[in-house]
Amino acid sequence: MLTYLIPIVVVVFILAASVKVLPEYKRGVVFFLGRFQGVKGPGLFFIIPVIQKMEIVDLRTVTLDVPGQDVISRDNVTVRVNAVVYFKVVDPERAIIQIENYGMATSQIAQTTLRSVLGKHDLDEMLSERDRLNDDIQTILDQQTEAWGIKVSNVEIKQVDISEDMVRAIARQAEAERERRAKIIAAEGEMQASEKLVEAAEIMSKNPAALQLRYLQTMSDMSNKNASTIVFPLPLEITKIFEQMRHHSGS
Known part of the structure; x- marks a missing residue:
């Protein structure tokens, strides 16, 4: 009885070793007597023990x-x-x-x-x-x-x-950059304001009525800010006479 049992056990062992099952995310690289034979899987397949050898590779990330x-x-x-x-x-x-x-x-x-x-x-x-x-x-x-x-x-x-x-060095650099940008913005604002002042001066020089209105507005602003100050508006024609007299005396 023992003589029949041993071969049966050996056959069962060989079958168990030859049956392979791989899931969908794995593959088996099969070598036959040391040479590459192919890639197996997924699913059920067989290999010959000792003669064939398999390396399992996972295909997942x-x-x-x-x-x-x-x-x-x-x-x-x-x-x-x-x-x-x-x-x-x-x-x-x-x-x-x-x-x-x-x-x-x-x-x-x-x-x-x-x-x-x-x-x-x-x-x-x-x-x-x-x-x-x-x-x-x-x-x-x-x-x-x-x-x-x-x-x-x-x-x-x-x-x-x-x-x-x-x-700390990066923080200082960022602060210096912010100050530089602020100065540039302020300078651009001053330049735009000066350009507008020049345009306004040119318009007033060509229109005496506009200059007279601006003169009166300035007097009004000064009187409102300084209630204790008495302002006597001087007509612009008189200033022109004084200016002409100064030119004649200088010549």
Whole structure:
């Protein structure tokens, strides 16, 4: 009885080892005597134990957290930047054959690319143009990992940390910029006001009645502001006579 039982157990063991079931999001890279044979899955399939070997690959998107990297910007400011990379395997064959550990390799190349790309930009660009930098890093990573059967779908710079001294320097720079803009606006206002005054003077010089009305308005304003002051309006014709007399005496 035992002699019949042993072969049955062996056959059951071999069948159990040969039956494989993979879900929709996984694939099996099968090797036959060390040579690549094909990609299996999803669903139920069989492999021959010992003769065939299978490496399982997950096709779902992987969230890779890139640890903080010290980066020296183009304007010589040291910052610490961390990011997150989203990638997935699109070619299981190349992901197993072309690279030993595609997850570790993607992590390492993401760190070096992050330092390389950000080092070509100023601190202001890192803070204000983060979307463009994300696209640049994603494009470079996708090109470099394509040979491994990896697709980098997105890169997000999470945080840019700068020193306290640099924070204070940026605040001083922003304050100086606000003062500069305020002075420019004030100067532009003065220039526009002076242009309007010149235009008004030209109009009044051509129209004596307008000049006379302005003269009377000024007298009225002075009397309202200084109730204790008595103002005697002097006709403009008399001032013209005095001006002509001054010219004659000077000549």
